[in-house]
Structures are given as structure tokens and as C-alpha cells.
Amino acid sequence: MQILEGEGVTKYFxxxxxxxxxxxxxxxxxxxxxxxxxGAGKTTLxxxxxxxxxxxxxxxxxxxxxxxxxxxxxxxxxxxxxxxxSVKVFGNMPVFQNVLLGSLFGTPSAMSSTxxxxxxxxxxxxxxxxxxxxxxxxxLTLANQKRVEVARALATKPELLLLDELMAGLNxxxxxxxxxxxxxxxxxxxxxxxxxxxxxAIMGVCDRIIVLHHGEKIxxxxxxxxxxxxxxxxxxxxx
Amino acid sequence: xxITAFKFKRFAVPGVLLLILIALATxxxxxxxxxxxxxxxxxxxxxxxxxxVIFSGPTGYISLAPAAFFGVGIYTMAVLGKDLPLLVxxxxxxxxxxxxxxxxGAVTLRLRGIYFTIFTFGLLLFIQYLLLFWEFTxxxxxxxxxxxxxxxxxxxxxxxxxxxxxxxxxxIRRSKFGLALQSIGENEEAAAHMGVxxxxxxxxxxxxxxxxxxxxxxxxxxxxxxxxxxxxxxxxYSFMPVLMAIFGGIGPLYGPVIGAAIFAYLQExxxxxxxxxxxxxxxxxxxxxxxYLPSGLIGLIPKLWRRRSGGQHADT
Numbered sequence: 062m063q064i065l066e067g068e069g070v071t072k073y074f075x076x077x078x079x080x081x082x083x084x085x086x087x088x089x090x091x092x093x094x095x096x097x098x099x100g101a102g103k104t105t106l107x108x109x110x111x112x113x114x115x116x117x118x119x120x121x122x123x124x125x126x127x128x129x130x131x132x133x134x135x136x137x138x139x140x141x142x143x144x145x146x147s148v149k150v151f152g153n154m155p156v157f158q159n160v161l162l163g164s165l166f167g168t169p170s171a172m173s174s175t176x177x178x179x180x181x182x183x184x185x186x187x188x189x190x191x192x193x194x195x196x197x198x199x200x201l202t203l204a205n206q207k208r209v210e211v212a213r214a215l216a217t218k219p220e221l222l223l224l225d226e227l228m229a230g231l232n233x234x235x236x237x238x239x240x241x242x243x244x245x246x247x248x249x250x251x252x253x254x255x256x257x258x259x260x261x262a263i264m265g266v267c268d269r270i271i272v273l274h275h276g277e278k279i280x281x282x283x284x285x286x287x288x289x290x291x292x293x294x295x296x297x298x299x300x
Numbered sequence: 301x302x303i304t305a306f307k308f309k310r311f312a313v314p315g316v317l318l319l320i321l322i323a324l325a326t327x328x329x330x331x332x333x334x335x336x337x338x339x340x341x342x343x344x345x346x347x348x349x350x351x352x353v354i355f356s357g358p359t360g361y362i363s364l365a366p367a368a369f370f371g372v373g374i375y376t377m378a379v380l381g382k383d384l385p386l387l388v389x390x391x392x393x394x395x396x397x398x399x400x401x402x403x404x405g406a407v408t409l410r411l412r413g414i415y416f417t418i419f420t421f422g423l424l425l426f427i428q429y430l431l432l433f434w435e436f437t438x439x440x441x442x443x444x445x446x447x448x449x450x451x452x453x454x455x456x457x458x459x460x461x462x463x464x465x466x467x468x469x470x471x472i473r474r475s476k477f478g479l480a481l482q483s484i485g486e487n488e489e490a491a492a493h494m495g496v497x498x499x500x501x502x503x504x505x506x507x508x509x510x511x512x513x514x515x516x517x518x519x520x521x522x523x524x525x526x527x528x529x530x531x532x533x534x535x536x537y538s539f540m541p542v543l544m545a546i547f548g549g550i551g552p553l554y555g556p557v558i559g560a561a562i563f564a565y566l567q568e569x570x571x572x573x574x575x576x577x578x579x580x581x582x583x584x585x586x587x588x589x590x591x592y593l594p595s596g597l598i599g600l601i602p603k604l605w606r607r608r609s610g611g612q613h614a615d616t
Contacts, residue, residue, distance in 0.1 A: 113492075113493070132492070132497070132499075133493045134495045138495050142493070149487045149489060150487075150490070151483050151486035153486060154482060154483070158479060162480070162483050162496070163495065165479065166495035
């Protein structure tokens with residue numbers, strides 16, 4: 062079953078087509094990678110899915126229901142959560158509160174505050190941040206702030222998780238840990254759609270990859286197909 | 301030893317608060333004359349400041365609209381004063397401000413930062429001059445007389461509003477609604493993506509804070525007997541809450557309360573002792589505070605505490 066599908070998704074910034082007539086889908090239980098050179102429109106596509114930006118034309122459906130046109134909080138409560146490329150943690154709030162907010166406001170059905178607190182504590186354990194639970198989020202390392210974003214997104218009980226460059230700026234050890242985290246998220250039964258520049262990571266964890274270039278979809282396939290695709294190599298390395 | 305200290309801490313704060321509450325509630329009985337009048341003014345400023353902090357504190361949206369909502373309350377009293385009981389008008393004044401804030405909030409809360417601030421200030425001037433125009437062309441008057449109430453009545457009504465404002469501020473802060481407000485101030489986009497209906501949370505909080513401003517305006521009108529648009533919508537009532545909150549410190553709730561109380565008291569003392577240069581002294585105090593106590597007066601408390609206990613409890 063396709064959990065997320067987009068048809069003719071288009072977004073203009075002034076006269077520039079940031080995303081142009083892109084058709085895509087993500088099947089339930091998959092880990093799908095979204096790659097492309099800088100400025101290809103990857104983050105814009107995520108912003109369109111999560112409701113941060115309105116579409117110019119086209120339609121995005123989640124579990125068969127149209128979500129394009131809804132507000133971010135509505136899309137979140139339907140079961141789509143995301144992280145941000147430039148981390149947007151609530152810096153002055155303790156890590157625990159960051160995650161608690163997600164389970165208090167973002168879940169499809171309301172939770173009691175005791176359950177929400179239990180849920181948040183469990184997720185901090187899951188991402189390995191229990192030790193810094195009471196630390197203000199701004200005092201954490203970049204790698205750990207990204208983990209806060211993941212825990213916070215998971216707290217909203219998503220069925221689909223959008224990860225925007227989770228591994229950018231991390232060292233090799235942190236990258237390996239994060240790859241392992243993505244696998245564990247998939248094992249929880251959550252579908253993952255991720256933007257990534259770290260090729261080793263994307264080739265290692267994705268079932269399928271979509272390639273964007275200048276706002277258009279130029280290729281789609283298994284990691285192996287993408288790695289050997291002539292168009293993709295041309296886009297990345299020049300002709 | 302530890303247990304007694306724990307028990308003491310647990311009961312000391314509510315105990316002290318209760319004592320203050322009783323002392324203030326019985327004030328008109330033992331202190332006649334000037335004191336209740338002075339306290340009324342201080343309470344008014346605390347209400348304006350704390351209700352300003354309810355919205356602007358956590359979200360960081362600096363509103364300069366308090367005088368607009370305060371003035372709406374004043375005019376509600378001036379118009380309805382002869383026909384309805386005081387408490388009813390106070391509630392109506394609050395509700396009109398509440399509704400006005402809902403409408404204004406729906407339009408302006410998509411503005412951020414300085415644009416929001418300037419809009420709220422524009423709103424104040426707009427209402428003031430619209431009213432002036434109305435009074436000149438339609439009612440052919442400049443000002444209005446307001447029914448008088450006794451000092452004790454005014455004192456008790458304001459005291460009631462004060463307690464309601466403080467309780468509201470306290471419970472909002474402790475609720476999940478307060479957490480949502482704080483997250484909006486930290487990062488609005490992220491808050492929206494965590495399922496917080498940011499527009500709704502902002503508009504409702506803005507309206508709640510306006511309710512108390514309107515209610516206190518309605519009571520204060522009875523103290524002044526004569527009002528006109530210039531008096532009712534004096535921009536001082538927009539700037540004072542902001543200054544008082546910064547003066548006291550915006551962190552914990554007692555910051556703005558202390559700030560407003562001391563600031564209002566200073567104003568009263570200085571204006572009577574030094575009528576010619578009280579503004580000069582006032583300005584100096586404000587500048588010194590902001591230069592040396594960036595987190596407000598409450599920033600002094602940890603400093604003094606450390607000095608008194610001789611660094612035994614050095615932090616970290």
C-alpha cells in the first residue's frame with residue numbers, strides 16, 4: 062500500500078520552478094531516499110509535504126487522503142512527522158520538554174499527561190538521550206540535537222517520518238550511529254522518507270531512491286540502479 | 301534536619317502568600333486614607349504587567365496594545381456606568397476587549413517581530429482617534445463623566461481582578477497550553493510541525509490577556525470621574541507594562557509582579573517628592589537597572605543569596 066503519493070507536485074519561488082511536476086510515492090514500511098545536488102528542491106518537497114509551504118499545483122495524498130492544503134499541525138496529527146535540515150530544537154527548554162510537546166500535541170488521539178510523560182521518557186531512552194533529559198536543548202552537540210528532533214518527531218506517533226539531512230555535519234562514528242537509529246525506526250514499523258547527502262548512508266539503508274535535479278525527478282530505483290544510472294552520474298559529476 | 305528543611309520549604313511559600321493575601325484583603329480596615337488609593341494604583345500596574353506577560357513573555361511577541369484594551373474598558377464604564385452594576389460592567393469591559401483582541405489577533409498574529417509591535421501600537425492610535433472623531437461629529441462632546449465609586453469598592457474590585465489575573469497566569473504557565481506558548485517563542489515553525497495549532501494558541505492567549513486589561517480599565521474609570529479619548533487611550537499604559545516587566549525580570553512569574561509593584565511605588569513617591577525632575581530620576585533608575593541587571597530586579601536574588609551564604613552554595 063502506498064502511504065504517501067504526490068501527483069504533479071509543483072512549487073514556484075517567483076519565476077523559478079523549485080519543484081516541477083514531480084510524481085512520487087512511498088510505500089508502507091519502506092525507507093526511501095531523496096537525493097540530488099544542492100538546490101534540487103529536496104527540502105522544498107519536504108516543506109510541501111509537511112504543509113510548511115503551499116503547493117502551486119498538484120496534489121499530495123497520505124494514506125489516500127488529500128493533505129495538500131492542510132496546516133502543518135493538522136498534517137502532523139494525521140501521522141506525518143519531520144525533522145529539519147537546520148536544527149530547530151526549542152533551545153531554552155529541557156530536552157524532555159522538547160519531546161513531551163510532541164506527545165502532548167502531535168498525536169492522532171489525545172493522551173493523558175502521565176502517558177505523554179511516559180512516552181517521552183521512553184523515546185529519550187530509544188534515541189539514547191536519557192542522561193541529558195533535563196539539559197536545555199541548546200547545550201547539546203549537533204548530533205544530539207538531531208536526536209532530540211528525531212525523538213520529538215517520534216513522540217507524535219507518526220506512520221511516516223520525514224528526515225531532512227539527519228547526517229549532515231556529523232563525524233563518521235555519529236553517522237554510523239545515526240544509520241543504526243534509522244534502521245531501528247524502520248523496525249518499529251514507521252515508514253521513512255529521507256533526504257541525505259552522505260552516499261554511504263543512503264546506499265546502506267534505503268530500499269529505493271528518488272533523484273531530483275532542478276526541481277524535476279530524473280531517476281528512481283534501487284540503490285544499485287541509481288549508483289549505475291548514467292543520468293545520475295552525469296548530474297553529480299558532469300558530462 | 302533535612303526533613304524539617306524540606307517541610308519548611310514546602311509550607312513556607314503558600315504560607316507567606318496566604319499571609320500577604322489576608323493582609324491585603326483586610327487593608328481598607330486598618331489603613332485608611334492614602335494607602336488603599338496607592339495600593340489601587342500599584343494593583344492596576346501589576347494587572348497590566350502580568351496580563352502583558354501572559355502573552356508576550358513566553359511568545360516574545362512584544363505587544364504595545366495594552367492601552368488600547370485598557371481604554372476600551374474605560375469607555376465601557378463611561379458609557380454603561382449609570383445603567384448597570386459595577387461588577388457587570390467590569391466583566392463586559394473585559395469581554396469587549398477579549399473580542400476585540402480575537403479579531404485583531406486573527407488579522408495581525410501572522411505578523412512577526414517588529415511588524416507585530418508596530419501594528420499593535422497603530423491599533424492603539426487608530427482606536428483613540430476614531431473615538432475622538434466619533435465624539436466630535438456624532439455625540440458633539442469631547443469627554444465624558446463617569447459615575448463615582450467609593451475607594452473601598454474600587455480597592456476590592458481591583459484586588460479581585462488582581463487575584464484572578466495572577467491565578468490565570470500561574471495556571472497557564474503550568475499547563476500544557478503554557479508549554480505550547482513557550483515552544484512558539486522558541487521556534488514557531490517547529491511548534492507547528494509538532495502538532496501545536498500556533499495561530500489558535502496565540503490568538504486565545506492574546507485575548508485572555510486583553511480581558512484583564514479591559515476589566516481593570518473599567519474599574520479605574522470610576523476613580524477618575526472624567527475621561528476623554530486622550531486620557532483613556534494614553535500610550536503610557538502601553539509602555540509601562542513592558543518597562544515594568546523588563547524592570548522586574550520576565551523569567552519567573554514573581555518578576556513582573558515585583559517589577560510593577562516597585563516601579564509603580566517609585567513613580568508615586570518620586571512624583572510627589574520631586575514633581576519637576578521625577579521623570580529624570582525615573583529614567584536614570586531604569587537605565588541603571590537595564591545596564592547592570594539585564595535579567596531585571598530578580599537577577600539580584602541569586603547574587604544576594606550567594607553573598608549572604610558566603611559562597612557555600614556556589615552553583616555548578
